[in-house]
Amino acid sequence: MGGAMLRDFAIVATAFEVDVPEARRAGLLGVLALGLGPVIPFILGALTAVAFGYTDAVGITTIGAGAVPHIVGPVTGAALGADSAVMALSIATGVTKAVMVMVAPPSPSSSVSTIRARPWPSAA
Numbered sequence: 169m170g171g172a173m174l175r176d177f178a179i180v181a182t183a184f185e186v187d188v189p190e191a192r193r194a195g196l197l198g199v200l201a202l203g204l205g206p207v208i209p210f211i212l213g214a215l216t217a218v219a220f221g222y223t224d225a226v227g228i229t230t231i232g233a234g235a236v237p238h239i240v241g242p243v244t245g246a247a248l249g250a251d252s253a254v255m256a257l258s259i260a261t262g263v264t265k266a267v268m269v270m271v272a273p274p275s276p277s278s279s280v281s282t283i284r285a286r287p288w289p290s291a292a
Contacts, residue, residue, distance in 0.1 A: 209235040213261050227254045231261055238262025 191198060213235025217228045230250040234241025234257070241258025244250075250258075 206236045209265055213258075213265075216261065217257075222254075226250045230254050230258045234258025234261040235265050236262070238266060 194201070210232045212232075214228050214232030216235075217231035222228050222231065226245070226248045227250060229248060230241055230245035231254065233244035234255075238259050239262070241262055242255040245255040245258060
């Protein structure tokens with residue numbers, strides 16, 4: 169994970185129009201989010217692989233790595249000697265995650281905060 173991961177992050181950050189001063193104001197929480205960003209998708213991807221019946225470490229690792237960014241899965245799979253079907257699933261996992269990240273609201277509170285309470289009509 170080195171420079172290529174930073175490059176991928178820069179591409180995604182540019183696509184989402186990240187404002188650098190805002191990123192600096194995120195502080196420790198922002199650094200924590202950047203640290204957990206690759207770890208949580210890997211764990212969820214690996215759990216998904218197990219849920220679909222993969223028991224070998226190569227398949228689980230390849231599909232889990234595909235959930236980080238979609239390009240990491242095939243690279244990991246090639247290094248570990250994974251089957252091409254597993255590498256294709258790792259790409260699909262990464263693409264699915266990317267679409268979910270771009271479509272889903274950032275947090276449940278953002279969608280809830282737009283709902284305004286209205287007073288009950290008075291029974292006059």
